[in-house]
Amino acid sequence: MTSSQLTEIFVEAGTVVSVEVMYDRVTDRSRGFAFVTMGSVDDAKEAIRMFDGSQVGGRIVRVNFPEVPKGGERLVMGPKIRNNNRDFVDSSHKIYAGNLGWRVSSQDLKDVFAEQPGLVSAKVIYERDSGRSRGFGFVTFETAQDVEAALKTMNGVEVQGRELRLNLAAVKAPSSPSVTEENEGSSVDTSELVSSAST
DNA sequence: CTTGAGCGA
Numbered sequence: 001m002t003s004s005q006l007t008e009i010f011v012e013a014g015t016v017v018s019v020e021v022m023y024d025r026v027t028d029r030s031r032g033f034a035f036v037t038m039g040s041v042d043d044a045k046e047a048i049r050m051f052d053g054s055q056v057g058g059r060i061v062r063v064n065f066p067e068v069p070k071g072g073e074r075l076v077m078g079p080k081i082r083n084n085n086r087d088f089v090d091s092s093h094k095i096y097a098g099n100l101g102w103r104v105s106s107q108d109l110k111d112v113f114a115e116q117p118g119l120v121s122a123k124v125i126y127e128r129d130s131g132r133s134r135g136f137g138f139v140t141f142e143t144a145q146d147v148e149a150a151l152k153t154m155n156g157v158e159v160q161g162r163e164l165r166l167n168l169a170a171v172k173a174p175s176s177p178s179v180t181e182e183n184e185g186s187s188v189d190t191s192e193l194v195s196s197a198s199t
Numbered sequence: 200c201t202t203g204a205g206c207g208a
Contacts, residue, residue, distance in 0.1 A: 094206095099205095100203095102201080128208080132201080132202090135202085135203060136204090138207070
């Protein structure tokens, strides 16, 4: 898989600034992944939506925002994590939603319950360090009746190919006085993402 | 560590 081949593919998602296929220093063989810099964060997101999990050259490829080494340059990771619990309102009327696809975001989860009366907010739980989804989340409602109703009508509903496993969530007391850090403002106009393919 | 029951700083 050459960089020009990758470029041809990724332009479908938007502006491609650069493509760097990573090669082994000594063997000169492809390491099976590349860095694609898109013209905007939205283009990068679109590329991820379009190509992550898709077949490229007969192989399933992974496309995502790059894992950032130590503590530096984590601005490009912004869109991947965080901003999930930004508008999450906790409540004692909660549903535990399990069996979520790895790519289901908090927003996706919220969208699924959008038609349910009394919906407050939804939140997918992510690994603290890796930023990967843990495959479950919580959906809060205004009243216990809303919870019951949503649980009945939405349980087992397919979301991105997997059946929702709904349950009443364990009561996690709204202990933390709301001082959620506002770590926003990382405005980059270019965003990188990784593509794993093979030769 | 690319996974599949589970209950989140």
